[in-house]
Amino acid sequence: VDGVSVMMLVRSARIAYNLAIVLRNLRQYEEVKSLLRKNLPNARVRGNLFDSMRFLYANSFVEDEAESSADDLREAVATLSSIEAKHRQVLGKTHPETRNAQVALKMAQRVLDAR
16 A cells, blocks of 8 residues: 555545544434444544544444344453553553543443443
């Protein structure tokens, strides 16, 4: 894949991510999950964008808990746990993104435990 193609993939992934944020704010969780599921592979070339998309994807299952299966919630917990560990290692335990990941992970675990 040449440099121009990679730039187009990243741009496409960024646009999808921004749209997913808008859809999440509108509580259109199925659309968020579908959009991110299709675009996550394109975001792999940019680690921070990939992690942001994974974070939003996992949280969409937690926020849409009534429609999410136990398997979906287990996947969300695993994803958020991975992101939290990476943030803690790279950014440190007091960084705001690490704390956001910790809060999201605790919430996901609570929702899963309530099942």
